[in-house]
Amino acid sequence: MQINNNINIDFDSIPIEEFWNTGDVKENKMHRIHSYPAKFPAFITNKAIDYAENYGLKVDWVGDMFCGCGTTAFEATRNGKNFWGSDINPVATLIAKTKSQVYKDSTLNKYYDIILNNYRKKNVSKNDLLETNERIKYWFKEEQIINLLKLKYSIYQSIPQKSKYLNFFLTAFSNILKPTSMWLTKSIKPQLDPNKKPANVLTNFSRQFDIMRLANQENDNNKSQVRIENINFLNKKIKKPFADLIVTSPPYVTSYEYADLHQLSTLWLDFTNDYKTLREGSIGSLYHNTDFIKDAKQLNKTGEDIVFRLYNKDKRKARSAAKYFVDMQNTIVKSYNMLNNNGIALFVIGNTEYKSVKINNAKHLVECMINTGFTDIEITKRKISNKILTPYRDKNGKFTTDKSSRKVYAEEFIVIGKKE
Ligand SMILES: C[S@@+](CC[C@H](N)C(=O)[O-])C[C@H]1O[C@@H](n2cnc3c(N)ncnc32)[C@H](O)[C@@H]1O
The missing domain is CATH 3.40.50.150 (Vaccinia Virus protein VP39)
Incomplete structure (x- = not known):
């Protein structure tokens, strides 16, 4: 009209x-x-x-x-x-940047293996836990905090800072935060669910990686x-x-x-305290x-x-x-x-x-x-x-x-x- x-x-x-x-x-x-x-x-x-x-x-x-x-x-x-x-x-632009790139499948797999290797070797100290932001402690159980800290360190340790692959894995990390936390599932308001059993960090990360890898395979190489x-x-x-x-x-x-x-x-990606x-x-x-x-x-x-x-x-x-x-x-x-x-x-x-x-x-x-x-x-x-x-x-x-x-x-x- x-x-x-x-x-x-x-x-x-x-x-x-x-x-x-x-x-x-x-x-x-x-x-x-x-x-x-x-x-x-x-x-x-x-x-x-x-x-x-x-x-x-x-x-x-x-x-x-x-x-x-x-x-x-x-x-x-x-x-x-x-x-x-x-x-x-910043979360929006991280996802948007990740989505507008095309990735080599073999490189994704290579980085995924390196991340898991580093994850297995990584230990989290009592100090690391103590230094964790109070708000993170509000949303997560200790087991999930430890595993997420290990995963985050491993991602940063495994991929060069300027590589587009870093954004890919940080986006994967970002999307497993709600299921691994006590955030009320699908809630549109920040709200704790005291009865929730938070998801396992590694299982969720692996599932998320598969979803993103398959999505990338659908994506044609473009020169835009x-x-x-x-x-x-x-x-x-x-x-x-x-x-x-x-x-x-x-x-x-x-x-x-x-x-x-x-x-x-x-909070997890240190965009702000x-x-x-x-x-x-x-x-x-x-x-x-x-x-x-x-x-x-x-x-x-x-x-x-x-x-x-x-x-x-x-x-x-x-x-x-x-x-x-x-x-x-x-x-x-x-x-x-x-x-x-x-x-x-x-x-x-x-x-x-x-x-x-x-x-x-x-x-x-x-x-x-x-x-x-x-x-x-x-x-x-x-x-x-x-x-x-x-x-x-x-x-x-x-x-x-x-x-x-x-x-x-x-x-x-x-x-x-x-x-x-
Ligand atoms: C309706 S959403 C857009 C959703 C988008 N079309 C999509 O499919 O994901 C509106 C967006 O505006 C952003 N926004 C709000 N104020 C803004 C500002 N001053 N400058 C830039 N972006 C802003 C929000 O962060 C939010 O992501």
Whole structure:
């Protein structure tokens, strides 16, 4: 549906378009090597490339400023395109980098054997245990800590620091942290499960290695250039445009605390001593220290309207939403600046609801795009079928697995705009 600069349309009545609902081919195994919240379906990137090329655009560089675990990165390079991406979370960029490389099977096996050899020889001292971060001790039993320490040392000892193979094995290490910890399985909130029997470190690592090795075998050798930066996109200096096509799904307002959800990996991989520091700059986080009045003054009309209605229900939520909408406004300006002339941007975004206040993220996004200069804005809807996390919310708007609760993310919007 073409918008024609009119944002006063009924977003609920936009029809679902089959084209964006399902993929034509099975997803590559590479997309399942590491769990990631709010990962989007791989086929969106393929369809976006087809859409742009049918429109007459020559797609050389694809960009995703919220690259997460590298879904767009993997699919863009698989289609022979160059890729630039960023994510503020170091766990995300580690996985995204791992996914956008191709590995020699024999070298993977060689390193795996060396790691196991070193693992068997490695001893962990009482001191090593004492020095372990308190937060790690909170999540893990001593046996798992000892074995994970041995495994981590062995990985670093076995593979040269600058080798792409190091990222491969660190990603494998990262994905076995939840099953080997006391983290409540599949929980979207950091929560201990006192009854859990944590998985065996070596058995899990070996299984994870097999999954990743098989995924890599499916992957064709490609010659694309890939640049993935672990940065806050809002701080990126864009000197000149460099992307032909943007395919991205921005964070939702106060839905996921990515820093908290990835804390096991960030702590074990020494990205930080205090995972909470990674909330800073993370768009959509509830924990920002904000200047509400300043944010409120910058809001566009849709943002202002939503924040005002939220303010009457929950002041803290209203402050976070104001910060989120300002961040998104700046994101859209930067997205426009990074696009080459005739470039196309495609955003996947969903609407939510909080204490009966409808949070029309899609409408806000469209208004940002119009204000920034995007033209020919089109909007369609798709059904959400394979999000890892629960789409259900309780009456306070909190996630729940209770299927009788309100379902919030059953549909999402695809918003496409062009730069002339
Ligand atoms: C909806 S997820 C993207 C998921 C991705 N499409 C995938 O398939 O994995 C949004 C991402 O935005 C990232 N993010 C949040 N604030 C950011 C910022 N200021 N700069 C860069 N990335 C940010 C989060 O860490 C998260 O990975």
